[in-house]
Amino acid sequence: MKAIQYINRTTPWFVSSRNTTLWFISSRNIINTLVLLFLLSSTLLAQTKITGTVIGQSGEALIGANVFIKDTYDGASTDVNGKYTFETTVTGGVVLIATYIGYEELTQKITLKANNNIDFSLKESINKMEAVVISAGTFEAGVGTKSEVLKPLDIVTTAGATADIAGALNTLPGTQTVGEEGRLFVRGGDGSETKTFIDGLQVLSPYSTTIPNTPTRGRFSPFMFSGTSFSTGGYSAEYGQALSSALILNTKEKSTQTRTDLSLMSIGAELSHTQSGAKSSLAVQGAYYNMAPYNSVVSQSVDWVKPSETIQANLAARQQVGTNGMLKVYGNISTNQLSMYWYDLLNPTEKTLVTIKNNYVYGNASLKNTLGDSWSYKTGVSYTLNTDDITLKNEEVKETTKGVHLKSVFSGDITNKISLNTGAELLYSESEQAYKRESDGFENRQSYQNPLIAGFAEADIYFSNNLLARVGGRVEYTSLNNRAYIAPRVSLAYKTGENAQVALAGGSFQQAATDDLLRINNTLDFEKADHLILNYQVVNPNQTFRIEGYLKRYRDLAKFDSNDQFNPAAYTNTGEGYAKGIDLFWRDNKTIKNMDYWVSYSFLDTERDYRDFPTIAVPTFASSHNLSIVSKYWVNSLKTQFSGTFSVASPRTYNNPNTPEFNGELTPAYIDLSLSVSYLATQSIIVYGSVTNVLGRDNIFGYTYSEAPNSQGNYIGQANELPAPRFLFVGVFITFSKEATLNQLRSL
Amino acid sequence: MSEEAPNYGKYYIKKQIKMKNTLIYTLTILSIFLFSFTKGGYEAAMESTLKQMHKAETQIDRQAVANKFERIGAAEKNKWLPYYYAAYCYIIMTTVEEDLTKWDSYLDTADGMLEKSTKFKKADRVEILALKGFSTMMRISVDPATRGQEYSMKSASFLQQASLLDDQNPRVNLLMAQMLYGTAQFFGSGTSEACQKFSEAKKIFEKEEAQGRGILPAWGKPQVESMLAKCSSSTK
Numbered sequence: 001m002k003a004i005q006y007i008n009r010t011t012p013w014f015v016s017s018r019n020t021t022l023w024f025i026s027s028r029n030i031i032n033t034l035v036l037l038f039l040l041s042s043t044l045l046a047q048t049k050i051t052g053t054v055i056g057q058s059g060e061a062l063i064g065a066n067v068f069i070k071d072t073y074d075g076a077s078t079d080v081n082g083k084y085t086f087e088t089t090v091t092g093g094v095v096l097i098a099t100y101i102g103y104e105e106l107t108q109k110i111t112l113k114a115n116n117n118i119d120f121s122l123k124e125s126i127n128k129m130e131a132v133v134i135s136a137g138t139f140e141a142g143v144g145t146k147s148e149v150l151k152p153l154d155i156v157t158t159a160g161a162t163a164d165i166a167g168a169l170n171t172l173p174g175t176q177t178v179g180e181e182g183r184l185f186v187r188g189g190d191g192s193e194t195k196t197f198i199d200g201l202q203v204l205s206p207y208s209t210t211i212p213n214t215p216t217r218g219r220f221s222p223f224m225f226s227g228t229s230f231s232t233g234g235y236s237a238e239y240g241q242a243l244s245s246a247l248i249l250n251t252k253e254k255s256t257q258t259r260t261d262l263s264l265m266s267i268g269a270e271l272s273h274t275q276s277g278a279k280s281s282l283a284v285q286g287a288y289y290n291m292a293p294y295n296s297v298v299s300q301s302v303d304w305v306k307p308s309e310t311i312q313a314n315l316a317a318r319q320q321v322g323t324n325g326m327l328k329v330y331g332n333i334s335t336n337q338l339s340m341y342w343y344d345l346l347n348p349t350e351k352t353l354v355t356i357k358n359n360y361v362y363g364n365a366s367l368k369n370t371l372g373d374s375w376s377y378k379t380g381v382s383y384t385l386n387t388d389d390i391t392l393k394n395e396e397v398k399e400t401t402k403g404v405h406l407k408s409v410f411s412g413d414i415t416n417k418i419s420l421n422t423g424a425e426l427l428y429s430e431s432e433q434a435y436k437r438e439s440d441g442f443e444n445r446q447s448y449q450n451p452l453i454a455g456f457a458e459a460d461i462y463f464s465n466n467l468l469a470r471v472g473g474r475v476e477y478t479s480l481n482n483r484a485y486i487a488p489r490v491s492l493a494y495k496t497g498e499n500a501q502v503a504l505a506g507g508s509f510q511q512a513a514t515d516d517l518l519r520i521n522n523t524l525d526f527e528k529a530d531h532l533i534l535n536y537q538v539v540n541p542n543q544t545f546r547i548e549g550y551l552k553r554y555r556d557l558a559k560f561d562s563n564d565q566f567n568p569a570a571y572t573n574t575g576e577g578y579a580k581g582i583d584l585f586w587r588d589n590k591t592i593k594n595m596d597y598w599v600s601y602s603f604l605d606t607e608r609d610y611r612d613f614p615t616i617a618v619p620t621f622a623s624s625h626n627l628s629i630v631s632k633y634w635v636n637s638l639k640t641q642f643s644g645t646f647s648v649a650s651p652r653t654y655n656n657p658n659t660p661e662f663n664g665e666l667t668p669a670y671i672d673l674s675l676s677v678s679y680l681a682t683q684s685i686i687v688y689g690s691v692t693n694v695l696g697r698d699n700i701f702g703y704t705y706s707e708a709p710n711s712q713g714n715y716i717g718q719a720n721e722l723p724a725p726r727f728l729f730v731g732v733f734i735t736f737s738k739e740a741t742l743n744q745l746r747s748l
Numbered sequence: 749m750s751e752e753a754p755n756y757g758k759y760y761i762k763k764q765i766k767m768k769n770t771l772i773y774t775l776t777i778l779s780i781f782l783f784s785f786t787k788g789g790y791e792a793a794m795e796s797t798l799k800q801m802h803k804a805e806t807q808i809d810r811q812a813v814a815n816k817f818e819r820i821g822a823a824e825k826n827k828w829l830p831y832y833y834a835a836y837c838y839i840i841m842t843t844v845e846e847d848l849t850k851w852d853s854y855l856d857t858a859d860g861m862l863e864k865s866t867k868f869k870k871a872d873r874v875e876i877l878a879l880k881g882f883s884t885m886m887r888i889s890v891d892p893a894t895r896g897q898e899y900s901m902k903s904a905s906f907l908q909q910a911s912l913l914d915d916q917n918p919r920v921n922l923l924m925a926q927m928l929y930g931t932a933q934f935f936g937s938g939t940s941e942a943c944q945k946f947s948e949a950k951k952i953f954e955k956e957e958a959q960g961r962g963i964l965p966a967w968g969k970p971q972v973e974s975m976l977a978k979c980s981s982s983t984k
Contacts, residue, residue, distance in 0.1 A: 101853055
């Protein structure tokens with residue numbers, strides 16, 4: 001009779017046939033066999049009924065849930081009332097399983113009777129795509145991220161941005177239009193307070209070297225990145241040494257397509273080739289830019305001798321490691337040279353030849369892999385070497401900046417409700433300035449080295465799909481002044497509706513003083529800022545609304561006495577400041593067919609006392625009101641996208657040394673209208689044209705005054721303006737690929 | 749076959765009582781019979797579920813079929829087809845779903861099923877890659893502006909891999925033609941090349957049909973035919 005029990009216990013009798021038949025052959029007990037066979041045939045007829053209901057957390061019926069007995073085919077789907085019913089030939093103890101998309105699987109051990117009523121109440125699984133996300137302060141631009149606001153392509157197609165990442169991000173709220181700079185100035189922060197990270201690793205000198213009043217461009221092409229996260233405050237503890245803002249760029253994954261791209265532009269040419277293999281890909285790019293032809297056509301207020309000329313090479317390699325791992329290597333080398341005449345404000349007939357040479361090397365390697373099912377690690381290293389060599393008649397200034405960043409991050413789920421992100425970093429930076437004067441042989445060198453070790457840990461705690469807390473902090477230690485720093489960070493997000501949420505973020509942020517100050521005084525303390533941000537957003541598939549209010553307090557800002565600029569003892573960390581404001585964002589590509597537009601407005605109230613400020617004052621880069629309207633309209637019949645960007649910024653302060661009040665004067669308001677056209681000639685050729693400042697307005701960013709007063713005792717001022725009011729750009733982008741079906745930018 | 753099984757059983761039982769020495773022989777027959785019955789259990793279950801799949805009219809029907817395939821897959825432990833068909837069901841559910849916000853969760857589930865399916869040694873890599881290509885192609889429609897470039901490349905790369913392994917798979921040919929057709933339509937560059945590919949695919953489908961597929965993947969012929977109808981109506 002043992003055998004009978006065995007058959008009965010083994011759930012579906014036909015599944016375990018092998019064991020059954022073996023038993024038949026080995027046993028000579030006919031009676032048992034007969035009894036067994038009899039029972040076997042009778043069990044086929046004896047059906048046990050199982051019924052029940054499957055509901056969700058709030059008692060709603062789950063339609064289409066799968067309920068079945070483990071290791072058998074026996075089961076059923078729930079109907080519109082969440083009810084299921086099925087029959088089984090199995091008897092005795094079984095494991096009943098209920099599954100449903102988006103819910104956690106639930107199992108129940110039961111002993112079957114003639115009729116069974118088994119109900120299931122399933123819990124929603126934490127689905128990080130649908131769950132609440134930390135949104136305060138952050139604009140995501142990536143494929144598939146829930147909180148995405150800008151898409152990677154938007155960077156390329158935003159008029160006025162001229163395919164520059166910072167240019168496009170400058171149309172988002174929280175940024176200030178500082179038209180002569182081209183860098184990102186965030187929420188009352190200086191341009192140096194925004195730090196750039198590529199694949200989590202620090203990039204030093206991410207912008208190309210330029211002359212005053214000519215906006216710089218980022219060194220990195222937006223086409224390199226699949227995701228961009230631009231944080232205007234309250235960011236993760238993973239990102240350190242940034243006071244105001246973190247620009248986090250994630251490079252593309254392994255390329256799946258072999259292709260060659262050629263770009264011919266009014267300012268130069270780029271040629272790139274991508275070779276794709278089963279487990280690896282390699283992309284190389286070479287570029288040459290020369291502003292001379294453009295400057296010869298469009299008249300410039302700068303007296304160029306040799307307009308900017310750049311040679312650049314890029315390499316991106318990807319190698320799959322194991323099944324889930326990926327090794328990424330990226331390198332960028334460039335050399336740039338320009339020269340021009342500089343005119344002394346006091347003596348306008350005297351001109352000085354200024355030559356600037358810049359060499360730049362950036363390399364970055366990172367390995368990402370999984371550790372078991374729920375943990376992953378990422379480890380990487382980056383290296384930056386930037387040299388600027390500036391020659392003025394018989395003076396030479398050579399500035400060298402080096403940086404190394406080593407970082408390892410572990411992240412994973414401790415439970416399905418708590419995930420942890422933790423890591424350790426080593427950041428080394430050094431900077432040297434060598435000054436030489438030929439006339440009297442005077443030489444001077446100033447430098448600093450800043451080795452910094454840091455650790456961070458941050459936990460995401462999901463109380464439910466609707467409430468998430470991120471708690472963590474960062475510890476840093478630098479041997480520069482043998483000090484350790486602790487920076488706590490906390491964020492909370494609560495989903496108030498299917499697509500709406502409120503979020504609160506706060507924390508402490510710090511960064512080393514800028515190179516020029518640290519080179520003179522090596523022991524300056526870190527500058528600090530505390531952020532407090534309250535955010536509300538509604539993100540529908542094609543409409544986004546955000547409002548964010550913030551308070552920011554600056555502490556320990558570096559200060560010095562402008563009359564004693566080269567004396568280390570004249571430097572202190574007694575500066576301070578504040579910034580507060582409201583940012584508004586609205587994006588809509590639903591209301592008007594084929595039209596996508598967004599509106600950003602920022603209100604900013606800020607004052608600070610730092611550097612050589614004699615008192616607390618509104619810094620020259622801050623404007624109280626900034627408005628950007630960006631629109632893109634696709635005309636299908638013309639295969640063309642028309643794009644326009646309108647920006648207004650309220651007057652900025654500037655300091656007129658002829659008046660007693662520091663930063664007491666105001667510039668006129670800034671107004672710009674930029675337009676661009678992208679035409680998809682064939683599926684592999686795109687023609688692009690853009691022009692900034694169509695209205696031709698003379699935007700004045702401030703005034704530069706002579707270093708000393710003239711014979712009448714007046715400082716002579718000159719308006720800071722762009723070398724030409726407009727910038728025109730024309731380009732043709734061609735892709736060569738074997739697969740005619742797969743060409744680029746079909747989504748333009 | 750399964751319905752007749754108990755009767756055969758009883759027939760053999762009677763014989764056993766009369767002839768003791770044929771017991772071993774009988775048991776051997778019985779064991780073979782039981783063994784084949786078991787195999788038949790899987791195949792019969794697959795066949796009936798496939799029938800149910802072809803008859804499914806509502807999303808609830810399709811979900812029920814997907815669930816059934818998943819149950820068979822979970823019980824069998826070494827069969828790739830149940831998960832393959834579960835994935836196929838979710839993709840088909842996506843194609844008829846009007847609520848775009850549900851698409852990703854259906855396709856995520858489909859991809860998960862394909863992931864399970866591909867782990868079995870006997871799995872047909874070509875068929876699985878074709879479905880992966882299909883599911884990736886479907887994702888584009890959720891947000892063409894953002895996903896167009898990336899996902900069309902991904903999808904094409906799955907189909908290319910499949911085609912490298914077997915360029916005579918009708919479903920791979922169908923999906924590649926489909927992609928070509930979509931791209932040509934977008935650029936208004938004429939669909940004649942794509943239509944040519946559809947008729948090539950149709951020939952391969954006919955060959956396959958003549959051979960018979962049993963429970964192996966055989967879907968796609970009606971799709972080719974409806975695309976060819978579109979092709980001929982657009983050239984008129």
